[in-house]
Amino acid sequence: MTSDRLRAWYNIGDKSRKKGETMYLVSPTKGRMTFEQMMEDVMAYITGLPSSSYKIIIGSDSQVIRGQTCFITAVIVHRLGKGARYYYRRKMHRKVKSLRQKIFFETALSLELGGQVAKRFAELGHEDLKVEIHIDAGTHGETKELIREVVGMVTGSGFKAKIKPxxxxxxxxxxxxTK
Structure with missing residues (x-):
C-alpha cells in the first residue's frame, strides 16, 4: 500500500489541521512549540556538542481514554552516552478497537512525522542524521503476527525499524x- 493510500486509509495527513496551519508539539522542559521551533531546538542541541553521536528516534503509542483513542508520537534526540531530549505530539481519534488497526495507525503516524523530520534535516544539510522508527510491537504477545508487515512498511519508507524490547x-x- 502506498503512503498516500495509507494516509487516506488511516485518515492521517492531519486533516484536523487545515492546509498551512501549524503543527504543535510539546517539550517537557520548554512547553508547547511549533514544528519549526522544535527543529530549531533539536539543531541547537546537536550543534551544542557536535563531537557527539546522535540517534533521532520517532515512536508512537496509544490508549483509549473516555471513548476516544489518544495517540502520542514522540521525537527523541539521543546524544549517545550523554542523555536525550524529546518532544511529543498528541492526536485524539475515534475509538480504535482492533489491535491491528491501532498498531498500523501508530506506525503511520510515526512515519508521517519521521518523514517531516528527515526532510527538514535534509533541508538543513544534515542528511547524516538518520531517523529510526520505533514500533510498539514485539515478539511476545498479540502483536507478534504484525511485525513483518509493519517493519516492511517502515523499511519500505526508507527508515530503520526497531521493535520491542x-x-x-x-x-x-x-x-x-498516553495516560
Missing part, C-alpha cells in the same frame, strides 16, 4: 504520555 521510543517515551 529495543523500541523504547514507543514503549517508554510515547507510552508515558
Amino acid at each position: 529495543e523500541a523504547y521510543g514507543a514503549s517508554c517515551v510515547a507510552d508515558r504520555h
Whole structure:
C-alpha cells in the first residue's frame, strides 16, 4: 500500500489541521512549540556538542481514554552516552478497537512525522542524521503476527525499524504520555 493510500486509509495527513496551519508539539522542559521551533531546538542541541553521536528516534503509542483513542508520537534526540531530549505530539481519534488497526495507525503516524523530520534535516544539510522508527510491537504477545508487515512498511519508507524490547521510543517515551 502506498503512503498516500495509507494516509487516506488511516485518515492521517492531519486533516484536523487545515492546509498551512501549524503543527504543535510539546517539550517537557520548554512547553508547547511549533514544528519549526522544535527543529530549531533539536539543531541547537546537536550543534551544542557536535563531537557527539546522535540517534533521532520517532515512536508512537496509544490508549483509549473516555471513548476516544489518544495517540502520542514522540521525537527523541539521543546524544549517545550523554542523555536525550524529546518532544511529543498528541492526536485524539475515534475509538480504535482492533489491535491491528491501532498498531498500523501508530506506525503511520510515526512515519508521517519521521518523514517531516528527515526532510527538514535534509533541508538543513544534515542528511547524516538518520531517523529510526520505533514500533510498539514485539515478539511476545498479540502483536507478534504484525511485525513483518509493519517493519516492511517502515523499511519500505526508507527508515530503520526497531521493535520491542529495543523500541523504547514507543514503549517508554510515547507510552508515558498516553495516560
